[in-house]
Amino acid sequence: MSLVFASVVESKKMLTNLDGWIEKGVAHAKARSFDPNVLLGVRLAPDQYPLLRQIQSSCDNAKFAAARLSGKEAPKHPDTEQTVDECRARIHTCVSHLETYKASDFDGAETRVVTLPFMEGKVISGSDYLIEMALPNFYFHVTTAYAILRHSGVPLGKMDYIGSLNVRDK
Amino acid sequence: MSLVFASVVESKKMLTNLDGWIEKGVAHAKARSFDPNVLLGVRLAPDQYPLLRQIQSSCDNAKFAAARLSGKEAPKHPDTEQTVDECRARIHTCVSHLETYKASDFDGAETRVVTLPFMEGKVISGSDYLIEMALPNFYFHVTTAYAILRHSGVPLGKMDYIGSLNVRDK
Numbered sequence: 001m002s003l004v005f006a007s008v009v010e011s012k013k014m015l016t017n018l019d020g021w022i023e024k025g026v027a028h029a030k031a032r033s034f035d036p037n038v039l040l041g042v043r044l045a046p047d048q049y050p051l052l053r054q055i056q057s058s059c060d061n062a063k064f065a066a067a068r069l070s071g072k073e074a075p076k077h078p079d080t081e082q083t084v085d086e087c088r089a090r091i092h093t094c095v096s097h098l099e100t101y102k103a104s105d106f107d108g109a110e111t112r113v114v115t116l117p118f119m120e121g122k123v124i125s126g127s128d129y130l131i132e133m134a135l136p137n138f139y140f141h142v143t144t145a146y147a148i149l150r151h152s153g154v155p156l157g158k159m160d161y162i163g164s165l166n167v168r169d170k
Numbered sequence: 171m172s173l174v175f176a177s178v179v180e181s182k183k184m185l186t187n188l189d190g191w192i193e194k195g196v197a198h199a200k201a202r203s204f205d206p207n208v209l210l211g212v213r214l215a216p217d218q219y220p221l222l223r224q225i226q227s228s229c230d231n232a233k234f235a236a237a238r239l240s241g242k243e244a245p246k247h248p249d250t251e252q253t254v255d256e257c258r259a260r261i262h263t264c265v266s267h268l269e270t271y272k273a274s275d276f277d278g279a280e281t282r283v284v285t286l287p288f289m290e291g292k293v294i295s296g297s298d299y300l301i302e303m304a305l306p307n308f309y310f311h312v313t314t315a316y317a318i319l320r321h322s323g324v325p326l327g328k329m330d331y332i333g334s335l336n337v338r339d340k
Contacts, residue, residue: 003173003174003280003297003301006297006301007301009301010301010302010306013302014306044214044320044321045320045321045323048320121339121340122337122339123337123338123339124335124336124337125336127171127173128176128335128336128337130173131173131177131179131180132180132183132332132335133332133335135180135305135309136180136184136309139305139306139309140316143310143313143314144313144317147214147313147314147317150215150218151214151215151321158310161306161310162303165294165298165302165303166294166295166302167292168292168294169292169293170285170291170292170293
């Protein structure tokens with residue numbers, strides 16, 4: 001499996017982990033008798049995006065990385081979510097979409113010329129795009145979502161973050 | 171450049187970015203007349219590591235990833251830092267160490283059998299180690315450090331996080 005395709009597979013796993021953290025957030029809200037949707041508005045700083053937008057951005061970063069590295073068109077997912085259930089549905093939609101990719105979609109991805117809508121007149125190689133932008137940005141939003149939930153008292157630990165590992169016996 | 175080596179190069183850049191965030195944190199502390207070292211004790215949750223440990227862990231994750239993927243021995247850096255200056259020196263030491271690696275050190279890294287001190291009797295392939303552990307963990311600690319500084323009022327933005335990009339004209 002190429003490292004590019006492995007990154008796409010991993011982003012699917014991390015989004016599924018994120019869905020699990022939100023599920024624990026809902027349980028925490030119920031135990032503490034507050035509306036779980038309140039969590040979606042929590043921010044770590046007044047001028048940083050709240051959890052809702054961190055979830056949407058995590059999905060978008062994974063989706064656009066796969067699209068740009070394979071030369072495919074990413075499906076449109078307008079940012080209309082307002083509830084935890086809608087956010088979780090957005091994650092499930094994104095994961096299902098990522099499941100349509102196969103290893104061969106990323107043949108030649110490292111040398112692909114990637115154009116970015118927010119960088120007019122500029123291009124970046126697929127390899128640099130993955131390493132310098134897609135991965136740091138994806139983990140930025142996923143980790144910030146995790147941090148907001150931890151800051152809100154949701155009982156999460158490092159294994160919730162990392163998820164299952166492809167280890168084998170010696 | 172292989173994606174494995176590119177990841178090591180990127181981890182060096184992210185550590186240098188982290189050093190820049192801390193520098194902005196020092197300036198923020200001076201402007202607000204508080205001791206910058208106070209920032210090192212800030213946490214997002216009472217049972218999560220404070221900034222000091224996030225910095226040390228960022229360095230260690232980058233250092234151990236390079237060592238495990240190249241089959242080299244990582245230098246020992248005991249966690250003795252107590253001040254901002256000592257933390258920044260730790261980052262500089264780690265970056266200098268990472269600069270000793272060259273592309274050929276990572277030939278065959280993807281199929282290398284990696285053993286982990288905290289997973290007795292288990293092994294993982296270099297590829298899975300990089301994608302499932304090294305990158306998610308590195309970005310976890312770097313992003314959490316960033317989040318702690320943002321939460322503490324340090325004026326940082328996304329470009330401070332991402333740093334320079336290897337883009338070129340169309």
